[in-house]
Amino acid sequence: MIKNSESKYKDFVADRSKYPQEENGKPVIDLSSHKYTKIWQGPQHPGVTGNMSVELIVTGDEIVDAKTRVGYLHRGFEKLMERRRYIQCFPIVCRICVPEPDTNEYCVSAAMEDLAGIEIPEKAKWLRTLNLEMSRLANFLMWIGGQAGSLGMGAISQWTMAMRDYWLDLFEELTGGRVYHMYMIPGGVRKDLPDGFEEKARELIIRTRDLLYDIERVFFNNSIVKSRLIGLGIITPEMVAEYGIVGPNARACGVENDIRINNPYVKYAELNVKMITATEGDAYARAKVRYREMHQTLDLITEIFDKMPAGGEIQAKLPNVLHWKIPAGQTYVKAESTRGEHGFYMVSDGTKYPRRVFARGASYTHSISVLEKLAVNISISDLAALMVSVHSCPPEIER
Amino acid sequence: MENLIKKLEQMVDVKSFVKKREDLYFLTAREEQIIVLLAYLKEKEGFNHLAFLQAVDYIEDNKFMLTYMLYNLDKKMNLGINVFIDREKASMTSIHSLWHHAWQYQRELHELFGIDFPGSPRVKESFVLEGWDEMPPMRRDFDTLEYVERTFYPRPGRSTNDPKDYMKEKKYKNFVDSPKLRR
Numbered sequence: 001m002i003k004n005s006e007s008k009y010k011d012f013v014a015d016r017s018k019y020p021q022e023e024n025g026k027p028v029i030d031l032s033s034h035k036y037t038k039i040w041q042g043p044q045h046p047g048v049t050g051n052m053s054v055e056l057i058v059t060g061d062e063i064v065d066a067k068t069r070v071g072y073l074h075r076g077f078e079k080l081m082e083r084r085r086y087i088q089c090f091p092i093v094c095r096i097c098v099p100e101p102d103t104n105e106y107c108v109s110a111a112m113e114d115l116a117g118i119e120i121p122e123k124a125k126w127l128r129t130l131n132l133e134m135s136r137l138a139n140f141l142m143w144i145g146g147q148a149g150s151l152g153m154g155a156i157s158q159w160t161m162a163m164r165d166y167w168l169d170l171f172e173e174l175t176g177g178r179v180y181h182m183y184m185i186p187g188g189v190r191k192d193l194p195d196g197f198e199e200k201a202r203e204l205i206i207r208t209r210d211l212l213y214d215i216e217r218v219f220f221n222n223s224i225v226k227s228r229l230i231g232l233g234i235i236t237p238e239m240v241a242e243y244g245i246v247g248p249n250a251r252a253c254g255v256e257n258d259i260r261i262n263n264p265y266v267k268y269a270e271l272n273v274k275m276i277t278a279t280e281g282d283a284y285a286r287a288k289v290r291y292r293e294m295h296q297t298l299d300l301i302t303e304i305f306d307k308m309p310a311g312g313e314i315q316a317k318l319p320n321v322l323h324w325k326i327p328a329g330q331t332y333v334k335a336e337s338t339r340g341e342h343g344f345y346m347v348s349d350g351t352k353y354p355r356r357v358f359a360r361g362a363s364y365t366h367s368i369s370v371l372e373k374l375a376v377n378i379s380i381s382d383l384a385a386l387m388v389s390v391h392s393c394p395p396e397i398e399r
Numbered sequence: 400m401e402n403l404i405k406k407l408e409q410m411v412d413v414k415s416f417v418k419k420r421e422d423l424y425f426l427t428a429r430e431e432q433i434i435v436l437l438a439y440l441k442e443k444e445g446f447n448h449l450a451f452l453q454a455v456d457y458i459e460d461n462k463f464m465l466t467y468m469l470y471n472l473d474k475k476m477n478l479g480i481n482v483f484i485d486r487e488k489a490s491m492t493s494i495h496s497l498w499h500h501a502w503q504y505q506r507e508l509h510e511l512f513g514i515d516f517p518g519s520p521r522v523k524e525s526f527v528l529e530g531w532d533e534m535p536p537m538r539r540d541f542d543t544l545e546y547v548e549r550t551f552y553p554r555p556g557r558s559t560n561d562p563k564d565y566m567k568e569k570k571y572k573n574f575v576d577s578p579k580l581r582r
Contacts, residue, residue: 074527079537114420241447244500255472262475263422331419332468332477334450345466347455356455360468364451369500398527 029057029065036064039380043072046384047157048099048146050394052367054387058380066375066383068368074398081357086112086186087321089357094180096359097396099142102135103337104359105184107344110265111333112186115348116326123312124188129267130304131174131183132335134201137208137297138167139338140290143391147287148219150384151228156219163211166204173197188315198305205298212294220291229284233374233386236281243373244365247340248289249390253281259336271303283389290338290391325352339363339391361396368397400424400476403444411436425479433482434492437467441497446471446478452494452504454512458539461486463514467494484514493519511537 029036042053051072057065077096081089093108094101106128113120141164148156168178173194175181183190219225235245240255250257256275260268276292278285318324328350334343340362349355371390375383404416404426414427428436440446446469455464467480484491493516495502505516510526513535525531534541553559567574 071525071527071529076536076543079541079543082539083543242499244449244498246448257472262472263477329419330425330455330466330479330481332423332450332479334477341450343450343468345451345453345468347464356453358451358453360451364503365500368503 031057035059041380041383042069047150047388048142049384049387049392050098052392052394052397054371054375054383056375056380056383061380063375063378063380063383066372068371070368070394070397072398073395077399078357078359081354083353085322085352086324086326086354089354090182090185091180093359094182095395096399097337097342097361097393098179099393100135100139100337101180102131102184103335103342104344105182106132106266107333107335107342107359108346108357109184109186110335111331111344111346112326114331114333115329115346116186116324118187118316118318120188120316121313123192123309124314124316125266126304126308127189127193127314128184129271130301130308131181131189132266133297133300133304134167134171135181136338137294137301138164138171140294140297141167141208143290143338143388144215144219144287144294146388147385148215148225150388151225153219153222153225156215159211159214163208166207170197170201170204173200185315186321187318188313190315192314201301202305205301209295209298212291212298216291220288226284228382228385229287229389230280230282232283232378232382233389234280234282235370235374239370239373243370245340245370246362247336247338247391248286248293249340249362249366249370251275251277252286252289254279257340259334259341263334265333265335267304267307270307271300273300283385286389293338323352325350326354334360337362339366339393342396359396359399361393361399363391363393364397366390367392367394407436407439410439422475423477423479425481427481427483430482430484430491433467433480434494434497436480437469437494437497440469440478444471445473446476448472449494449498449501450477452501452508454508454514454537456486456512456537456539457483458486463489463512465491465508465514489514491516493517493522495519511535513538 031038036057036059038057040053040055043051045051053069055067055069056063077092080092089108093104096104141160145157145160171181172178174197175183235249235253237253237255239245240250246257254277256277258275260273261275274296276289276296278289326348328348330347332343332345334341342362343360345358345360346354347356367390371387374386378386404413407413411432412429417425419425448470450468450470453466457464462483463486465482465484469478491514493505502520505519506522506524507526508514509516509522510528516522
């Protein structure tokens with residue numbers, strides 16, 4: 001089989017004499033020939049990837065074919081939303097991505113506001129930006145723990161999950177909920193900042209930054225991590241458009257695609273968001289991009305506190321939401337989640353119920369088409385690292 | 400964007416064109432011309448990112464509306480293309496040759512809406528519903544409540560009370576509801 005010249009397996013010469021029959025560069029897989037074994041990775045997940053399984057066909061410990069199987073988390077959210085009034089959709093949408101629910105809340109609120117023609121107050125926009133950035137940080141902390149855990153470095157997972165818990169404490173103070181917040185409702189947000197929130201957040205930013213420097217020393221400068229991640233799962237710039245790759249996965253190979261900069265929403269146009277890119281496109285570059293994103297998020301949270309006005313309205317006037325009829329139309333609202341473009345396509349037919357709500361998650365392509373391509377020719381032991389590296393989140397695949 | 404629409408109108412039959420936001424436009428095209436339109440937009444106009452392909456069920460018109468959402472990274476512009484197809488024998492041209500990930504959406508639409516995409520790879524595989532033999536569940540005439548009551552029968556030991564009747568029975572037996580009293 002043809003290897004990528006920059007791949008980490010470039011020195012590996014496979015003995016193909018025992019595994020013949022190649023057609024169009026792909027081996028003809030005949031399981032009854034006893035040359036191949038079929039095994040399932042999952043649905044129990046390695047690290048933080050969530051419940052999905054990858055059906056692998058291996059020769060020795062080398063993967064020759066991979067197919068992602070989902071369906072373990074299907075709860076029919078889109079169908080449920082068709083039978084609920086607009087405001088009743090809120091407890092549902094945040095469940096679409098468990099570690100980062102706020103992007104869903106923002107997209108659904110913004111889609112309803114877009115269809116109904118509601119303009120939200122300035123202060124509410126700032127609070128939404130703050131909430132989105134905090135949830136981005138919480139999810140990145142969870143992700144880097146998973147990436148380290150998939151390589152056997154369980155200590156880093158403990159550090160980052162503990163630090164994420166401190167951020168969840170702040171979420172609890174602000175919204176009342178630790179994991180699911182239901183904070184951004186149509187027309188604005190539910191609450192203003194509580195007393196002393198800013199001081200606690202600023203103190204936590206310093207502690208998080210300390211942790212990040214520790215992680216850089218232990219994780220990114222670690223020779224084992226480098227030898228396992230460099231060259232693993234290379235995404236080329238040509239693949240980006242063909243496979244619908246977005247977010248850090250696209251930015252790690254040099255494609256400047258960040259919705260916060262390209263199509264700014266809430267208050268990102270007034271913030272100093274930088275495009276963080278790399279050129280290598282492998283798992284290590286993706287990890288580096290996400291690490292730098294975490295530092296940027298800390299900067300942004302500080303910047304939001306500096307620029308946010310002290311007082312002001314946080315909620316626009318809405319009609320009675322239980323009998324709220326939204327004019328007929330369709331819209332697509334997207335936001336940059338930790339995994340990339342996260343969007344909601346909403347179609348209204350002028351009644352109290354949405355006609356169709358569709359949640360577009362970045363993992364939909366990353367975990368199926370892209371993972372199936374990247375997993376071929378790698379070793380089984382690297383698969384968990386690859387799954388975390390493309391940042392899969394199965395609940396947003398199945399909805 | 401207006402120039403692009405003029406160009407497209409010369410090529411294909413653009414039925415309607417709506418500007419939703421500064422960065423979001425919708426146009427309605429004809430079913431037969433979708434491949435030509437998408438290929439042109441992808442190769443020549445830079446709309447090379449397919450964000451999603453989804454369907455909306457308009458049961459009252461006996462139609463499905465398919466939406467192809469494209470994105471242009473240079474112009475930072477979203478363009479949604481709507482196509483109406485017949486609902487009875489729902490079938491649509493596959494676009495798996497244009498985007499590698501398009502087969503996923505087509506597989507999903509085949510399973511959840513019953514729209515066929517002849518020639519699309521793995522379109523008959525199950526996506527989230529394993530062993531499903533009912534009608535495609537995202538169609539609007541699929542009755543969720545009826546399915547649940549038929550499949551998940553009421554188990555012994557469980558009873559359901561309507562809160563309104565329950566309160567009336569237990570607490571306010573002698574209460575006479577009259578508009579006069581309510582005032």
